Amino acid sequence: MSVVLTRTGIKMPLVGFGLWKVDKPTCADTVYAAIKAGYRLLDGAGDYGNEKEAGEGVRRAIADGLVKREDLFITSKLWNTFHAKEHVKPMAEMQLKLWGIDYFDLYLTHFPCSLAYVDPAHRYPPEWWGDDKKTVTLANVPYQETWTAMEELVDAGVAKNIGVSNTQGSLILDVMKYARYQPQVLQVECHPYLSQDPLVKLAKTLGIAVTAYSSFGPQSYFELGMGEGVTALFDQDAVASAAKRLKKSPAQVLLRWATQRGLAVIPKTNNEKRLMENLDCLSFDLTEQERDAINKLNKNIRLNDPADIDPRLAIFA
């Protein structure tokens, strides 16, 4: 199953594989296993630090005849230190080189925050901080400048589709006023604790496809020492009881809750069994009552908020 993107009509798979925290030493094997299992969408980013290894997995899968490049939908993201117009294309091209491919199916701005440039020869990926791992240095790059440079990636054939991530309604509405190419995808944190109904409604109204990230809510953040005191979504009654009725796992229920709302999902796992399990999340339906019970878990708990790093990065305030 897929979502048809506006402007290009390209189909984006509804279930993809997320690459954040996929361990570098096993990343090529994991990507190969994901493709072998049937995943066709890979969600990467410069910031994940594993693009070279992910590309190795892709190359091996193509060499072994599992897929052709055109069967895959490869997403990457522009990091915040490269928002100035002169850095956008060189960075996207550098990322293509790391992957060993010649175009991205989708390229997103990772966060609408611009940070001081860091030369990749000095430090890559640069993350949020300076060399001291403490200081955050902002840059004065208006988002319009970055978006205009993103559009040039489409003209140059570097990216077939472009989109935004971690953006709220006000910024999306602003981009729509000047965009030559409107964002085709919005990728945001979305799970039953942060269901994002108004934002999803806005995106649907504007013809922007939505990809939900961190579908398992706090699960991804526990290993980073975050999400303390937040009950695992897997343990919530509304999720566990639907899983029991359907003889599916709570993880599969959470993914289906999103896809039944028309959202694409990109679960991540370093575990081969869960890789298969997560892909098999479209073969059953939750009832309206089950979906309603899960909807009631919304508490506006946001796990991924740059304001936790520096209050000047409060993009969701």
Ligand SMILES: NC(=O)c1ccc[n+]([C@@H]2O[C@H](COP(=O)([O-])OP(=O)(O)OC[C@H]3O[C@@H](n4cnc5c(N)ncnc54)[C@H](OP(=O)(O)O)[C@@H]3O)[C@@H](O)[C@H]2O)c1
């Ligand atoms: N645009 C952005 O700013 C942004 C931010 C965050 C994430 N993302 C993207 O979204 C992807 C997914 O989000 P995410 O990585 O935060 O979290 P996620 O997919 O919601 O959760 C991953 C966590 O759940 C565990 N898990 C995976 N499948 C499971 C299953 N079937 N049963 C039990 N546990 C399971 C994983 O552990 P194991 O690995 O041990 O299985 C890991 O701890 C990322 O990889 C990335 O591509 C984008």
